[in-house]
Amino acid sequence: MKPLFHLVGLLLVLCWVNQVGAAPLQPSPSSAQSLLTEGLQRLQDQQWAEALSLLRQAYAPQMRQHLAPSWQQRLPFLLGYLYFRTGEDAKATLYLERARESLPVLRDYTLWYLGQALIRLDRLSAARGALQWLLDGFPESLHRAEALFAAAELHRRLGSLAQAADLYGRYQREYPAGPRRGEVLIGLGLVYRAMGDPWGALRTWRSLWVEFPEDPAAAAVPALEQTLPPAIALPPIPTADLFRRAERLYRLNRHHEALKAFALAREASPDQELSTETLYHIGMAQYHARENAAAVETFRRLYDRAPQGPLAPIALFMQGRLALRMEQDDAFPDLARRLMARFPSSKQAEEIGYLLGHFYRNRGRLAEAMQAFQQVIERGKRSEFADDALWYLGWLQYGAGDYARAAQTWGRLLEAYPTSSLASDALYWQGRAFERTDRPAEARARFERVWRSYPQTYYGYLAKARLTGRSPWPWQATWEKASMDGLGMPMSPPAVALDPHTNLHAARGREFWTMRLFAEAGEEFQVVPIDGTQGILYQLYAALAYHWAGEHHQAMRLLRRHSKALLLQNPAMSGALLHEMTYPLGALRRLEASDLDGIDPLFIGALIMAESNWNPRALSPVGARGLMQLMPDTGQRLAGSIGVPLGSDDQLFDPPLNLKLGVAYIRQLLQHFNGLLPLVLAGYNAGEAEVSKWWDRRGGADLEEFIADMPFRETRRYVQRVLVYYAEYQRIYRSS
Numbered sequence: 210m211k212p213l214f215h216l217v218g219l220l221l222v223l224c225w226v227n228q229v230g231a232a233p234l235q236p237s238p239s240s241a242q243s244l245l246t247e248g249l250q251r252l253q254d255q256q257w258a259e260a261l262s263l264l265r266q267a268y269a270p271q272m273r274q275h276l277a278p279s280w281q282q283r284l285p286f287l288l289g290y291l292y293f294r295t296g297e298d299a300k301a302t303l304y305l306e307r308a309r310e311s312l313p314v315l316r317d318y319t320l321w322y323l324g325q326a327l328i329r330l331d332r333l334s335a336a337r338g339a340l341q342w343l344l345d346g347f348p349e350s351l352h353r354a355e356a357l358f359a360a361a362e363l364h365r366r367l368g369s370l371a372q373a374a375d376l377y378g379r380y381q382r383e384y385p386a387g388p389r390r391g392e393v394l395i396g397l398g399l400v401y402r403a404m405g406d407p408w409g410a411l412r413t414w415r416s417l418w419v420e421f422p423e424d425p426a427a428a429a430v431p432a433l434e435q436t437l438p439p440a441i442a443l444p445p446i447p448t449a450d451l452f453r454r455a456e457r458l459y460r461l462n463r464h465h466e467a468l469k470a471f472a473l474a475r476e477a478s479p480d481q482e483l484s485t486e487t488l489y490h491i492g493m494a495q496y497h498a499r500e501n502a503a504a505v506e507t508f509r510r511l512y513d514r515a516p517q518g519p520l521a522p523i524a525l526f527m528q529g530r531l532a533l534r535m536e537q538d539d540a541f542p543d544l545a546r547r548l549m550a551r552f553p554s555s556k557q558a559e560e561i562g563y564l565l566g567h568f569y570r571n572r573g574r575l576a577e578a579m580q581a582f583q584q585v586i587e588r589g590k591r592s593e594f595a596d597d598a599l600w601y602l603g604w605l606q607y608g609a610g611d612y613a614r615a616a617q618t619w620g621r622l623l624e625a626y627p628t629s630s631l632a633s634d635a636l637y638w639q640g641r642a643f644e645r646t647d648r649p650a651e652a653r654a655r656f657e658r659v660w661r662s663y664p665q666t667y668y669g670y671l672a673k674a675r676l677t678g679r680s681p682w683p684w685q686a687t688w689e690k691a692s693m694d695g696l697g698m699p700m701s702p703p704a705v706a707l708d709p710h711t712n713l714h715a716a717r718g719r720e721f722w723t724m725r726l727f728a729e730a731g732e733e734f735q736v737v738p739i740d741g742t743q744g745i746l747y748q749l750y751a752a753l754a755y756h757w758a759g760e761h762h763q764a765m766r767l768l769r770r771h772s773k774a775l776l777l778q779n780p781a782m783s784g785a786l787l788h789e790m791t792y793p794l795g796a797l798r799r800l801e802a803s804d805l806d807g808i809d810p811l812f813i814g815a816l817i818m819a820e821s822n823w824n825p826r827a828l829s830p831v832g833a834r835g836l837m838q839l840m841p842d843t844g845q846r847l848a849g850s851i852g853v854p855l856g857s858d859d860q861l862f863d864p865p866l867n868l869k870l871g872v873a874y875i876r877q878l879l880q881h882f883n884g885l886l887p888l889v890l891a892g893y894n895a896g897e898a899e900v901s902k903w904w905d906r907r908g909g910a911d912l913e914e915f916i917a918d919m920p921f922r923e924t925r926r927y928v929q930r931v932l933v934y935y936a937e938y939q940r941i942y943r944s945s
Contacts, residue, residue: 321355349713361396394413445477459493492507504531566578566598579606595626602618637656730750796825820837835871
């Protein structure tokens with residue numbers, strides 16, 4: 210017993226020493242408030258574990274007695290929320306049970322998180338009860354759709370099949386296009402199977418597979434069909450349904466999947482002749498999937514099938530586009546002339562004539578390019594490409610040194626098409642042409658007109674630079690130790706100064722705002738009915754809440770929807786705050802200086818504006834992901850180059866990781882293009898190999914001229930747009 214006695218004594222001594230050394234925070238109003246304030250800040254920064262530790266201390270009995278009664282009521286909800294976030298579900302349920310009574314205004318949220326925690330604990334009956342309470346008591350809850358689905362799933366798993374079928378049906382009626390549509394059909398089929406109705410299950414699953422093939426749940430249908438009783442002889446899917454499925458995928462621009470679906474339909478009925486419309490859709494899907502040789506063959510078949518039909522000019526036009534893509538320089542002019550001769554009044558003839566001008570321009574055959582553009586111009590306003598053709602004809606004349614004629618051509622464009630999207634381009638370059646011909650007064654007049662008529666645009670900024678001698682942005686990266694230092698700190702959120710009793714969503718939003726759960730506050734505020742000034746101001750608070758939650762794309766969506774002048778009438782909104790919301794810094798504030806490695810964070814912010822509009826979950830049709838729209842293969846390559854693990858493509862949606870990899874890519878492009886920012890931006894958009902070829906052809910050219918001469922209009926406008934955003938970021942954050 211002596212060793213045990215000594216051990217107990219030693220432990221008691223160690224505990225006493227530990228208590229003496231820890232110097233615990235003494236309970237007082239100031240210390241309790243300090244813990245609460247710091248915990249809420251960690252909550253706003255989404256540092257869940259740190260927030261939980263601080264708020265747990267604030268809720269200790271000796272501390273919480275010093276807090277206002279309203280915070281004593283809120284803290285159980287916050288602790289339950291944080292325990293749920295950190296995966297401690299048993300503790301989450303204890304606090305959420307308390308919050309259900311202490312904070313009735315958020316009872317629907319309490320029941321939702323309680324139900325989810327109980328599901329994760331496999332306490333399914335209790336979870337079902339919580340969700341059913343939510344559905345019965347809070348029909349207006351923003352969690353209703355998810356609660357309907359979750360409750361239906363629980364009833365099915367617990368064997369309450371009739372109730373499950375009823376809830377699945379209610380989801381279909383209330384949310385026919387809801388995000389759980391496919392999973393609801395899967396669950397409903399499982400209910401039919403369990404109730405002994407395999408044909409009902411088959412019909413339900415096949416309706417999902419045929420009508421909504423884009424839904425991720427549809428991929429499970431073939432395997433589920435194999436779970437039906439062996440006595441069921443599965444009938445083949447009708448060919449018409451197979452083609453309908455393929456057509457839906459095509460209309461949704463899921464071209465690779467559409468091609469597989471068309472192939473499956475053709476295999477089911479190999480002797481059936483395809484309609485011309487189906488042939489056209491297959492050819493377009495092949496074109497977008499870059500199956501070039503197959504697309505050429507399909508469009509040839511389409512033309513040969515009906516050489517005088519309505520799709521014939523389109524078939525010839527697409528053959529021409531494919532010849533351009535495949536760099537078949539002999540084939541394209543022949544196809545263009547053939548199309549213009551056979552269908553001279555068609556839209557496709559107009560467009561291919563315009564493309565013929567670019568074909569010759571990009572190959573240095575300037576006389577032929579001018580002739581092609583002139584033919585488009587002669588069609589006048591009957592052609593949608595006439596203003597573009599005038600612009601490029603003037604540009605070719607300018608490049609050939611015929612500045613007077615170029616100015617005259619651009620003058621024709623401005624006179625004939627004053628509202629053209631190329632008006633600012635024509636005015637600015639007309640001014641540059643006047644400079645070249647020693648007509649400074651006329652040049653200055655053009656620059657002043659551009660500056661007045663098109664402020665805060667690419668050519669507006671360039672015109673101002675011509676007049677003042679100060680460039681709006683550096684053409685070459687000359688940043689020295691650029692960082693977030695000196696860019697200001699994010700502003701503190703004000704109190705909500707509106708009456709929360711006007712609407713239940715307003716009351717919930719106000720509670721979330723107070724607790725710094727801004728994403729939830731934004732969701733609640735934005736569904737407050739917009740009736741009068743009060744409703745509009747709740748939209749403002751929704752935008753502010755999204756801004757502080759880091760959901761900047763949502764904030765900007767609301768700002769664009771409502772008048773900024775009206776929003777500025779609210780004392781909570783200042784001009785500086787509106788600027789910060791319109792041109793945010795967001796997740797850039799979390800980057801370390803070593804991550805930026807001297808790259809100007811405002812330049813990165815401008816690029817993010819153009820790429821994703823600050824949407825961290827942005828997904829492009831071609832699969833680019835996240836804030837900086839990184840393709841999965843690019844992300845993997847960059848991750849390997851800087852030694853960052855990337856286990857799945859969806860990790861690219863994580864803002865800090867996406868920024869780290871995107872900045873690494875910008876750093877590589879800066880090195881490749883010797884710091885020339887227009888080339889870096891063009892390389893980010895069109896690929897460094899392509900831009901290197903352009904630069905080699907015009908090496909040493911005036912950078913303004915190089916941008917205007919970029920072969921890809923999309924890339925040219927992209928570069929101009931990012932430079933404008935960059936100028937705006939500098940005006941807002943470095944104007945002093």
